[in-house]
Amino acid sequence: xxxxxxxxxxxxxxxxxxxxxxxxxxxxxxxxxxxxxxxxxxxxxxxxxxxxxxxxxxxxxxxxxxxxxxxxxxxxxxxxxxxxxxxxxxxxxxxxxxxxxxxxxxxxxxxxxxxxxxxxxxxxxxxxxxxxxxxxxxxxxxxxxxxxxxxxxxxxxxxxxxxxxxxxxxxxxxxxxxxxxxxxxxxxxxxxxxxxxxxxxxxxxxxxxxxxxxxxxxxxxxxxxxxxxxxxxxxxxxxxxxxxxxxxxxxxxxxxxxxxxxxxxxxxxxxxxxxxxxxxxxxxxxxxxxxxxxxxxxxxxxxxxxxxxxxxxxxxxxxxxxxxxxxxxxxxxxxxxxxxxxxxxxxxxxxxxxxxxxxxxxxxxxxxxxxxxxxxxxxxxxxxxxxxxxxxxxxxxxxxxxxxxxxxxxxxxxxxxxxxxxxxxxxxxxxxxxxxxxxxxxxxxxxxxxxxxxxxxxxxxxxxxxxxxxxxxxxxxxxxxxxxxxxxxxxxxxxxxxxxxxxxxxxxxxxxxxxxxxxxxxxxxxxxxxxxxxxxxxxxxxxxxxxxxxxxxxxxxxxxxxxxxxxxxxxxxxxxxxxxxxxxxxx
Numbered sequence: 372x373x374x375x376x377x378x379x380x381x382x383x384x385x386x387x388x389x390x391x392x393x394x395x396x397x398x399x400x401x402x403x404x405x406x407x408x409x410x411x412x413x414x415x416x417x418x419x420x421x422x423x424x425x426x427x428x429x430x431x432x433x434x435x436x437x438x439x440x441x442x443x444x445x446x447x448x449x450x451x452x453x454x455x456x457x458x459x460x461x462x463x464x465x466x467x468x469x470x471x472x473x474x475x476x477x478x479x480x481x482x483x484x485x486x487x488x489x490x491x492x493x494x495x496x497x498x499x500x501x502x503x504x505x506x507x508x509x510x511x512x513x514x515x516x517x518x519x520x521x522x523x524x525x526x527x528x529x530x531x532x533x534x535x536x537x538x539x540x541x542x543x544x545x546x547x548x549x550x551x552x553x554x555x556x557x558x559x560x561x562x563x564x565x566x567x568x569x570x571x572x573x574x575x576x577x578x579x580x581x582x583x584x585x586x587x588x589x590x591x592x593x594x595x596x597x598x599x600x601x602x603x604x605x606x607x608x609x610x611x612x613x614x615x616x617x618x619x620x621x622x623x624x625x626x627x628x629x630x631x632x633x634x635x636x637x638x639x640x641x642x643x644x645x646x647x648x649x650x651x652x653x654x655x656x657x658x659x660x661x662x663x664x665x666x667x668x669x670x671x672x673x674x675x676x677x678x679x680x681x682x683x684x685x686x687x688x689x690x691x692x693x694x695x696x697x698x699x700x701x702x703x704x705x706x707x708x709x710x711x712x713x714x715x716x717x718x719x720x721x722x723x724x725x726x727x728x729x730x731x732x733x734x735x736x737x738x739x740x741x742x743x744x745x746x747x748x749x750x751x752x753x754x755x756x757x758x759x760x761x762x763x764x765x766x767x768x769x770x771x772x773x774x775x776x777x778x779x780x781x782x783x784x785x786x787x788x789x790x791x792x793x794x795x796x797x798x799x800x801x802x803x804x805x806x807x808x809x810x811x812x813x814x815x816x817x818x819x820x821x822x823x824x825x826x827x828x829x830x831x832x833x834x835x836x837x838x839x840x841x842x843x844x845x846x847x848x849x850x851x852x853x854x855x856x857x858x859x860x861x862x863x864x865x866x867x868x869x870x871x872x873x874x875x876x877x878x879x880x881x882x883x884x885x886x887x888x889x890x891x892x893x894x895x896x897x898x899x900x901x902x903x904x905x906x907x908x909x910x911x912x913x914x915x916x917x918x919x920x921x922x923x924x925x926x927x928x929x930x931x932x933x934x935x936x937x938x939x940x941x942x943x944x945x946x947x948x949x950x951x952x953x954x955x956x957x958x
Contacts, residue, residue, distance in 0.1 A: 380422055381415040382457035384408040386433075389446070389464035397440045398465060405436045408459060422451070422459070429461065441468045441502040443536045443543070469503045472542030476515060479530070482551050490518050503543035508534065512547060519551050520587035525610065525619065526552040555585045558611075558618035564625040568602060572665040576600075576690060577623075585619060597625070600666055604628045630661040639952040640850050640858070650950075652676035665689070679707045696725040699736065711859055711870045712841035713745040722764070730771040738762045746841040746871075758798075758840055762791040772811065776929040777956060779818045784808035793840070801834030803843070807878075809958050818886050825958045827878040832906055836874055844872030845902050850951040851958075852878060853900040855917020855936035857946065862902025868944050873902035877914065880958065884923070892923035892930070896957070897939075916940055917949075929955050 386402050386409075388394050394402065403409055408429045416422045430447050437445040444466035452458040474497045478484055492498070495514035496507050512529055519527035531548040560579045562570055577593055590608055597606045604626045611620040635655040656672035668687040674680070683703040691698035700721050707714045722736015742758040765788045772781035789803040809825035829845050836844070846852075846859035848870075853861060862873045878900035886892040899916035903909050919936030934951040 379415075379455075380418065380457065381455060382408075382412060382422065382451075382459045383454075384412055384459045384461065386461045386463065389448075389462050394463075395465065395468070398437070398442070401436050401440065402433060402463065405432045406461070407432060408461070422457070426459065426461070433461065433463065437463075437465055439505045441470070441504050441543075442466055443469050443503075444538060444541075467541040469536055469541045469543050471497060471499050471501055471503045471545075472537065472540065473499070473544045474511065475544075475546045477546060477548045479548070479550060483554050484551055487519075487522055487551070490515060494518075503536075508543075508545055511545075515547060515549060517587065519549065520585075521589075522586070523554045523556070523584035524551040525555050525585055525587070525613075528552065553613065553617060555613050555617045555619045557581050557583050557585055558614065558620040561620070561622045562625075563622060564627065566627050567630060567661050567664060568625075568627065568666070569664040572690075576666075576694070578694065582618075590621075597623075602627060602630070602661055602666060630659055632656075632658045632660070634658075636954060638954070640950065650676075652679070662686075678709055679705075681705045691723065693725075696723055699724055699734070707842070709859060710857075711846065711872055714842040715743040716842070717741045720764075727767075730769055732766075732768045732770070734764075734766040734768070736764060738764055742840060742842070744840050744842050756840065759794040760791055760840070760843075761794055762789050764789045777818060777925065778809075778811045778823075779813040779821050780811050782808065782810045791843070798838045799834055801839055802832045803829070804832070805829040818884070818892075821884040823880075823882040823884060823956075823958065825878075825880045827876065827900075828908070829876040830906055830908075831874040834874070836871070836904055839874070841872055844874065845876035846870060846872050847876050847878055847900040847902050850934070850953060853880075853898045853915065853917055854896065854919055854934060854951060854957070855898070855938045855945075855949055856915065856941065857949070860945070861900055861915055863904050864944075870902075873904050874906045875903045875908045877901055877903075877908045877910075879914075882957065884956075886923075886925070890925050892925065894921045894923065894932075894934070895919075896921070896934075896936070898936075913940070915942075915945075919949075921951075923956075932956065 384406065386406060393399065406429055408425055411425065416425060426449050430449065433447060434445060442465040446464040446466065448462045450460050452460070474492055476490060495511045495518065497511050512532060516527045516529070528550045529547065530550050533546040535544050536542070537544065557580045559581060562573065565573065577597070580589060594606055594608050597603060607624045609622045609624065611622070613619050633656070635653070637654070638652045640650045652674055653676070654672065654674035656670060658668065658670040660666065660668050662669045666689050669685070671684045673682045681703065683701060685699065685701040688698040690696065701719070703718045705714065705716045718738060718740040720736055720738045722734060724732060724734040726732050738761070740760045740762070742760055743755060744758070745755045766785060768783070768785045770781070770783045772778040772783055785807050787803070787805040790800065791803065792800045805827070806829070807825070807827040809823065812822045814820060814822070831839055831845065847861040848856035849858035860870050863871050865871050878898070880896065880898040882894055882896040884892060884894045897916065897918045899914040901908070901912060901914040903912065916939040917936050918939055919934055921932055921934035923930040923932050931954055932951070934957070936949050936951070937947055938945045
């Protein structure tokens with residue numbers, strides 16, 4: 372039987388280097404990827420002419436691919452050898468890789484560019500002597516326009532882009548002629564759509580740069596800052612036509628969102644001595660994000676489980692005394708009945724928070740706490756004690772994580788220093804220092820695989836184990852600490868095999884996170900830690916380690932996690948398995 376027309380022109384394609392060796396690394400994968408001959412070889416053409424049209428189309432695509440990587444003197448050839456199937460070979464000599472020899476920016480003689488700073492070629496992505504990739508040249512053109520938009524010219528354009536290559540030196544030369552347009556400054560700002568937010572406050576918050584040189588980046592940053600206030604459903608900044616003097620009147624239009632939010636959640640852990648009822652918790656909050664018309668946040672929240680009940684209220688006033696500074700006031704009631712101690716406390720706090728740098732934040736204030744605590748150590752006959760503790764909590768936080776709810780990169784590190792003094796009691800002042808850090812690495816640039824590492828070191832200096840209230844000592848173990856162990860169970864134990872807490876703590880953790888489906892992920896983790904009676908950790912004492920696996924379900928408000936963990940070198944008192952269910956990654 373004679374072959375069909377499709378069978379007659381079936382083919383296989385090979386893309387080969389002319390010298391018989393191999394392509395440079397930057398071309399080895401690129402050339403096969405752009406080849407339509409390869410993509411369509413399962414659908415044979417109907418004629419010899421159709422096959423040759425495919426080949427000619429492929430040559431154009433391959434030549435464009437060569438230029439995209441800086442190969443401007445490439446030579447391409449092709450041949451067809453008899454089959455079946457037909458053997459199509461594309462033979463490519465890339466030639467030398469061209470480098471950027473010169474990149475010049477010119478303006479028409481009449482352009483009003485007085486005072487315009489000279490553009491930095493490195494900032495627009497051009498480095499002389501580096502490979503002259505076509506995409507980078509086009510990107511540099513776009514960045515040059517952005518440079519003009521950030522330096523007073525709202526509507527720049529490209530008049531001419533002249534590109535030449537010098538074959539004898541393998542260099543590219545680019546001359547970019549730009550029309551900057553008419554220079555402009557920020558004009559007056561009109562605000563529309565306000566209902567509950569005070570206009571005077573909003574203008575203070577924006578710090579509108581009227582009269583300053585126009586900048587598209589500055590305008591976008593103002594818009595982002597408004598969105599970050601979490602008060603508006605939409606924010607639009609519209610520029611009007613420039614006045615004869617070059618001023619740009621601007622209209623800010625906002626649609627306010629409802630200022631109140633209510634939420635409720637639940638969690639579960641077997642960390643409380645394996646008791647299922649003890650591990651169940653319910654929490655909720657009510658929040659008003661614009662209490663007095665100047666973006667003040669008032670929040671009431673509570674959490675209830677059988678061992679622990681808390682009720683707290685907080686007030687945050689932004690731009691207190693100066694921009695980007697918060698006044699923070701809070702009060703907290705807490706009752707806890709754990710294996711280590713029983714506690715009843717009431718605390719009030721007042722302080723400030725402010726950024727010190729782009730990713731660095733400071734928080735500090737004064738705290739007064741009325742505390743009743745019962746140390747359950749049977750070897751300690753002090754019974755119920757009452758304290759009035761004055762302290763000055765201070766915190767420095769570095770946080771450049773890409774996504775706090777599901778981080779794939781960056782570092783979060785916090786140093787807490789809390790000098791404390793128990794008033795109306797015969798105790799000495801003591802200092803609590805607690806340093807914790809976590810870092811994240813995504814080798815593929817997304818959340819398909821994330822490696823997460825954390826660590827913690829803490830010490831209490833100036834006090835003894837007996838003089839520091841039991842609820843103020845260090846503890847470790849549980850879903851936010853070392854999984855596989857009961858809550859606060861690591862470290863020294865009393866004669867009833869219950870934790871006593873310590874004056875220092877050490878924790879480490881490593882987690883591998885993968886996203887296996889669109890909304891589901893798997894994790895594997897190893898964690899370890901120890902609590903020590905002395906002021907400084909005794910690293911000669913073996914830490915306790917736990918390991919486990921978990922599942923994540925990703926939602927808009929963060930991942931829901933289910934973990935199961937087991938001790939690796941646990942003690943006789945430690946259960947074999949612990950379960951944890953909550954919202955958010957473990958760290």
